[in-house]
Amino acid sequence: MTSVGLGRGRYTLICNEQGGIIDDCIFYHLSDEEFLLVANAGNFDDVWKWVNRWRDDKFTSVVLENRTLEVGMIALQGPLAATLLDKITLNISDLIRPFTCRNVSINGVELLVARTGYTGEDGFEIMPDTVNVVKVWRTLLEAGAMPCGLGSRDVLRLEAGLLLHGNDMDVDRNPFDAGLNRFVNLASDSVSTPALRRLKDKGAGRKLAGFKMVGRGIARHGYTISHLGKEVGEVTSGGYSPTLDMAIGLGYVSKKLAVPGCQLTIDVRGKAIDAEVVDLPFYSRRRI
Numbered sequence: 001m002t003s004v005g006l007g008r009g010r011y012t013l014i015c016n017e018q019g020g021i022i023d024d025c026i027f028y029h030l031s032d033e034e035f036l037l038v039a040n041a042g043n044f045d046d047v048w049k050w051v052n053r054w055r056d057d058k059f060t061s062v063v064l065e066n067r068t069l070e071v072g073m074i075a076l077q078g079p080l081a082a083t084l085l086d087k088i089t090l091n092i093s094d095l096i097r098p099f100t101c102r103n104v105s106i107n108g109v110e111l112l113v114a115r116t117g118y119t120g121e122d123g124f125e126i127m128p129d130t131v132n133v134v135k136v137w138r139t140l141l142e143a144g145a146m147p148c149g150l151g152s153r154d155v156l157r158l159e160a161g162l163l164l165h166g167n168d169m170d171v172d173r174n175p176f177d178a179g180l181n182r183f184v185n186l187a188s189d190s191v192s193t194p195a196l197r198r199l200k201d202k203g204a205g206r207k208l209a210g211f212k213m214v215g216r217g218i219a220r221h222g223y224t225i226s227h228l229g230k231e232v233g234e235v236t237s238g239g240y241s242p243t244l245d246m247a248i249g250l251g252y253v254s255k256k257l258a259v260p261g262c263q264l265t266i267d268v269r270g271k272a273i274d275a276e277v278v279d280l281p282f283y284s285r286r287r288i
Helices: 041-058 081-089 130-142 150-159 193-202
Strands: 009-015 021-031 034-038 074-077 101-106 109-114 123-127 206-213 224-227 230-241 246-254 263-268 271-278
Touching (some): 021 041, 021 109, 074 081, 074 130, 081 123, 150 246, 206 263, 224 246, 230 263
Antiparallel strands (some): 009 021, 021 034, 074 123, 101 109, 109 123, 206 271, 224 230, 224 263, 263 271
16 A cells, blocks of 8 residues: 555555455555545445455454545546646646546535546546535536546447456456456565465466457457357457447457457357457557
8 A cells, every 4th residue: 555655546456365356446545544445336345345354354443434425426538638627627637647636626626636547548537525526517518528428438448458347357357367467466465465376377277358350240248259160258348449440349268369360250149250369458549
């Protein structure tokens, strides 16, 4: 925790004793004795039980506070996000670098803003108290923001090669299979470290690979992946990429097949459609 500087955030994984991924989160260092863990809403119960279990067992002096119903989040994302935020915060964007956070006032509402997101684009996650979420939302719309739903978010995160918990990773997958080993610190003394060390030594049995559709068809979650007529895996995420004007997807296959150029087929509603393994991410924006 102390390795995350004050006012900074870090993407991290919560793994169980077997090395399975309970959730992926962002961890913020707010003050000398205050930290914020932002988990996926759908995994709240599992994460809350997990951190309480280890607080009670090993870290009894730590105070945990569940603010899920007290704090909202609005994701302001895209190439014009900084310009729009500056219109309503007196040019604050330059003071908030990627993976840092800062207390800001928007239309009289004091809130936390972090330069993070789940789209692969530049952007900010704005966290007002729930009583002020509508006020902040309307302020953003009046400044020119355009509302977008989860479908838009899912397209962007897939193009950027960002994994979705519950689809591309879960407690039955470990960080090495999922290609997230860069987020694993094997020198740490965590409850999952012994298992993660064993998994690293063992090597990935199956690996998450990105692919593009060569034939006409859209790969969807659960579709079968084959190689030379033999079933070799299953699509975990898939869809059409407007940015690249092609269908793309993710899925677990054996390590020897998870190499760019490998030819696969995807069973799309009973038809074997050609696909090809490609490097991830599918698309990467210009970094600031």
